Amino acid sequence: MLEVKGLSKSFKDLKAVKEVSLELKEGESVGLLGPNGAGKSTTIQMMSTGLIPSSGEVIYNNEDALKNPKQLRRDLGVVPQDIALYEELSAYENLLFFGRLYGLKGKALKTKIDEVLVLVGLSDRKKDRVKNYSGGMKRRINIAASLLHNPKVLIMDEPTVGIDPQSRSYILDLIKQLNKENHMTVLYTSHYMEEVEKLCDRIYIMDHGEVIASGTKQDLQNLMQEEETVWIETLEKNEAFKHALEDDQTITQVIESDQGYKVIAEKREDLLGDLFDYAKAHQMKPTALAIQTPTLEDVFLHLTGRKLRD
């Protein structure tokens, strides 16, 4: 339905996006995962004809959307990364303004506004100025403003950044509803892998301006077939222990966290036994030792050698 091919964008010397190709099929929910600065926002701005690419194509329903952006723009709802609203105006006034931009007016506009307000659960606060809203409410009204013209495709740029868990789960449920019940095609951008994992049928992983992996969650996990993720839960920390693990040729990554260590290592029979021996040698008493299915976080780590949220 919407596809980009070989999309690149340079800002002066910086190559922000390099030869990115991705595709949204009708009714799909697709995730675009990557750390800050990976080029996600730049990619989706080009994809939504809001930024002219240095090279590459944007194709919507088999038509060149860069040459003729009208149809795509009419069918597209974009939720920008920033709160793209007027802070001094009330939610209602904002929605009136954006609705009119799309040529809605009169009763149809009012009905539509009421409808999206119910959808994002802000009907009772619609007269308040946006600047008096909480972070989560701002995010919700930011989404509402993109739904007024009944878009077929919804592109969202990190719609859950910096908000409380309740608002986050509200928004995730809302997106799921839009995708499953309202049959909107969704492109969801985030640097939170749990969200993408929960929400999306297919995932693209971006880093340094490039798509480094893509597929279903299972496809991505299969990238790590040769490796094993082991969780070592310990009460105390031990630097020497960590170094010993890192020095092991078969261990590729050791990540320290509050409750213990996560180890990614080559798959082999005696891995758990070896890890236990290392612990013993350093007078460590692990409370748990378990093989885990790899998360997208692990996949990213595997692909780039870095954590997703550095």
Place this chain on the structure above:
Amino acid sequence: MLNLLKKDILTISKARSEVLILLVMPFVLIAILGLSLGGLMTGSAEIEPIHLAIVDNTTERDGGMTILTDQGLPDEQATAIIENLKVNRQIMTVIDTLEKEQLLVAEKMTTEAANEALNHADVEGVLTIPDALTTQVLTVMNGGEATESLMLEVIDETTIQSQVLRQIFRRFTSEYNLMMSIQTIKGDTLVVPGDLPLGETKTIETTTEVSAFQYFTIGMAMMFSLYVASSISSNAFIEKKQDVLLRMMLAGEKPVRYLLSKVVSGYVLAVMQLGILFGLSQLLFDTFSDRSSEFWLTIIAVTFVYATVIGALTALLTSLTLMMPTDSVSGIFSGLVVTVFAFLGGSFTPVEQISPFIRTLGNWTPNGAMMTVYLQQIQGYSMTDSMPLLMRILLLSAILFIVAWGLFPKRRFS
């Protein structure tokens, strides 16, 4: 368009800081300055004596004697006529009278000295009397054509001093021409012209004084209207930064409509602001007491002209802002340019008293030029007198808008 306009006006009128800058501050300043400087201003708004250099190039002695004797006039009669006519002397008589009235301080100079004095702004004007002016006058009286005439050079067309000088000059020459034409009509019987009707020239300037409240109401209004432009461009920056502009663009908004909406917003907000300031000043301080409805109509018309240039300025600041990665344009404009313009334009003090040069400079700022126009209208000048400055403002508006459109990053919208 109406949607964009309504949004701009709503966002600015609902923001407390904007209302503070655009309405509360100027009004408080009008009150403070008007009340505290009330005494100082009365009198100081009167016109200072004008410094005029006179270059008299007359060398002729018997100016045009032969013209008269050729017509068969006896020598003695011709000499008497010429003695009476000597134009350069008559001009000096007029100037003497004006000096006694303390309207003028005249000084005879050579051409070079006069030009230098004009360049250094030591004098506001130079009056040059060409050689053989009397002969010229006689030639004209006999149906010939003059080859030279009196010439007045002024330092700047737009200052009040220059206007007074020009009026004196215009009055003098038109009186003279009128008189001469009567002479020539009489044809062969040449009547000896009497003295020029000098009484007329004395009452040329009947300027109404400008009160402190009037002065500062105009001054503050002119200054704070400039902030309308930077407020709107600052909003445009937020629109860009927070991707509202992206939303507009994806909704198919055209760049020209966006820029025009900024012009109209600037225009409408300036009209609203000026209306409120003038109205409040009138209501609370009775600033323009007992003025005719004609006066108010003139003020309204002039206000529309000022709003136009504010609109164009808004467009320029918006274009510049959208080109920049930070909101430096609005910041520099409101922090620096407005202050400089306000000083040059005379918002705080009548700058022509400091230096006529500053006034000249000030009259090239939108606020300064319009301040001069408003003050002229308060003093009862005719619209014709204000026309050059009004035309200047309209021309400036056109230029500002064209530059704004040229700079506007249209590609962002395409």
